[in-house]
Amino acid sequence: MPNIPRNALRSLTLLVIWEMWKERNARVFRQYGRPxxxxxxxxxxxxxxxxxxxxxxxxxxxxRE
Known part of the structure; x- marks a missing residue:
């Protein structure tokens, strides 16, 4: 991704992975999923x-967006 600072991309990636992990745990352990x-x-x-x-x-x- 051109012109996107590495720190910003790293933060966004960690944030998305964190939310996906929480959703996965909710689906696996609580049998609850969100749209x-x-x-x-x-x-x-x-x-x-x-x-x-x-x-x-x-x-x-x-x-910026």
């Missing part, structure tokens, strides 16, 4: 929390 749209909304909400916690690289990436 893809809810998972995407959850990723967006978590991204905002990461930004509030000080992830400036992710903040700069999301402001």
């Amino acid at each position: 893809a749209t809810e998972i995407v909304d959850s990723i967006k909400g978590e991204a905002l929390l990461w930004i509030k916690a000080g992830d400036t690289a992710l903040a700069n990436l999301l402001v």
Whole structure:
């Protein structure tokens, strides 16, 4: 991906993997799954929390889009 800082891409990748891991655990251990749209909304909400916690690289990436 051209012109995307490595830190921002790393943060976004970790965030998506984290949310996918939580969803996988919910499906396997609690037999509860959410639609893809809810998972995407959850990723967006978590991204905002990461930004509030000080992830400036992710903040700069999301402001660009």
